[in-house]
Amino acid sequence: MTNSFKDIEHTNLIFLIGSNPTEAHPILGVKMKKAIRNGAKLIVADPRRTEMADLADIWLPLKPGTDIPLLNGIMHIILKEGLWDKEFVENRTENLEELKKTVEAYPPEKVAEITGIHVELLYQAARLYASTKDASISYTLGITEHVTGTDNVINIANLAMLTGHLGRENVGVNPLRGQNNVQGACDVGGLPDVFPGYQKVFVPEIKEKFTKAWGVELSGKLGLTIPQMFDQAIEGTIKGMYIMGEDPLLSDPDASHVERGLNSLEFLVVQDLFMTETAKLADVFLPASSFAEKDGTFTNSERRVQRVRKAIDSIGESKPDWMIISELSTRMGYEMNYTHPSKIFEEIAKLTPIYAGIDYERLEKKSLQWPCPTKDHPGTPILHVGAFTKGKGTFKGVDHKPPAEVPDEEYPFYLSTGRRLYHYNVTTQYSESLTEYHPDELAMIHPKDAEKIQLSKEDKLKVTSRRGEVVTAIEITDRVAEGTIWMSFHHKDVPTNVLTNGAFDPITLTGEYKVAAVKIEKYRAE
């Protein structure tokens, strides 16, 4: 996030794109509602009529996968009507001409046709967002999980720069992170192209710095992303995998492809709390300790580093993940002798400029938002104040690419997936309280579609895509549009991701969970 949650509480306008905070980020939803109660306007772009859509001043129920033409259409109007922030664009950005050229081709009438949103609503949204001084954009998985995910992110930045909604309080572009420590896992180098602190593995001076610090020769070659790992496992070049705290078989798109990948491995190690779907395929299972059994830090969506504190001893023979990896490393001939996570953090701070000023002692008093380069730096609640990290912000026009798979005669429905309030990826399945309350997956289906196949509340629905099929209980509701089925992916009994598409965003390689084509029929037990 460029800004902090506090700014969302005090903004005058929230533009929510593909984001359902009251379910996926409930306390942020609470803050947004507070802003709205205090008079903030709300624009929601979401194919589903979510709770926030109910509260919205303007709801834009766009067709799945049409975020880019929507934003291009809005920018088209802003430029045509002269509503853009000339001063900000002049002083802080470059390349406006390119953006102009791209969005020129998205007049409101054409955009209305692609997105299914009325021209009048496009005008209203564009005018309201551009003319509100303190306006912020928040978006989440909805937008990054499309094939065009990276383009979507670029386009949101385009819109914020065009209207000067960056680099000060109560504005900004706020990607909401899904899992609790996605931010931190990226920050400390859990990515194939960067060392901790987003320092590129292929830059010689950086490689040199880490080689020196770690005392071994390092590879400067880009590593594999998850989908590439599974592809290469099937091809036979990846032979072994070590998976910590993830269940790709349940949570990644195109589960049967993932399963084939895992089954092709010669050796699989899984380190987790539970016998997950992925763990069942392992050769060795290493029992890890939960967050309550260890010290450490998590970094939230607003770049806030906060302490995790050990409350109880490790259960049974389980051990914290850091300890298991260190012991394995030492056995393999590379000594890791960390006595406590604070020692690991010291090493992170030494090598990671954005974390350099943070230590456990400071965190004991107060959490800190990175970048925090020195011990006396107060942390950074707002990014890009005065200037962008890279100098001028560069506009980059992006064009509409339809989703990789759209409904056709054989698979006439859109399948859209997301998170539910009561569940959170996989761990919550092991919470007895949460499971008792919300035991079943309920696929959402529009009343008219249900009627067509004579589906009633108690019936089960069979959903089939080109990749697989699942049977699920249903909820008949007009919160989804006709022609769309909505499902979550929390339940191992209804592994929604056997349906989803393995097509990937060419840059981030994020799977396309959000849009797939499916057919439906009433399920009849044989």
Next chain:
Amino acid sequence: MKKMSDVTLTIDGKQIKVPSGTTVMQAAEKAGLSIPALCYDPELSIAGSCRMCVVEIDGMNNLPTSCSTVATEGMVVQTKSKPVIEARKMVLELYLADHPLDCMTCQKNGNCLLQKYAYEYQVKDTPFKENKHRYPIEDNNPFIVRDMDKCINCGKCIRVCDEVQGRNVLQYAYRGYDTKVTTAMDVPLIESECVFCGSCVAVCPTGALLEKKMIGKGQSWEVEKVKTTCPFCGVGCNFDLNVRDGKVIGVTSNPESEVNGRHLCVKGRFGTDYIHHPERITTPLIKKEGVFVEASWDEALDLVSKKFLAMKKEYGNESIGALSSARCTNEENYVMQKFVRAVIGNNNIDHCART
């Protein structure tokens, strides 16, 4: 520029200057004096209904509630005068007249405001011998137990649900002596629009609203509270894990939490019971002929180490990949990527949620 009108008042003989608009309650707090209150909460709108916070103010006939009285220039306030103490005792007697007084088995024991004030003001018995209400206990949801016999109608739950959570599930129903906090149509929470965030539980001064799973698991003084960060979503709320005898028995709010204050969602407040789930695997396992068998750490790590080293040798450094986790700590992710880069010798490290 002259500062927008400060006012100076005297509380219990102490002079204090506060910005205009400050209430007597807030002014007293600023002066280091605490005034008892049951329905007042700094985060919520003012109800002024419990009458515990009454004070004496020169020139005023009755005893005004300090939470809703704005301080004015030259005001002289007594917070502990005899009439004030008497009035508070009377308030407590009225509450106790309709309260079960089963403190010794109540989960709220030691943590209850009504109990605390009854002790402080030494209100033991009550001259008001009215019939006590007897409502059925509501415990048909997995999260919250409502015992309306213990409700003192302070209305904090109603206000927090509406004003903070924006849910508006609760309201007052019925009249006079039968006034009761209910959902719309007086249905159980589970049939209402309640999302089980538990904010109402967090603000309830008595044992009327309780975390179901914590009942009978430990009394307030037996429980150790450890502040930590929620393991569920990227908002990063903080809360206290409640620990007794080496077991996490539940979660309570920690008001010092920077992101969320006392408020959480259902996952953070009620979802951490997975920690002690019986299906937790707590021994290393090695698969032999298709089935997992228990192993020692020594055996398991030895096998993994030998296997990875052999693969490196046979197929090269590029033949192994690893996934770290958006659910693990920064330290663990760091160690994992270091392991892949420095020990395996490639950059094949990624994690599932690349979003």
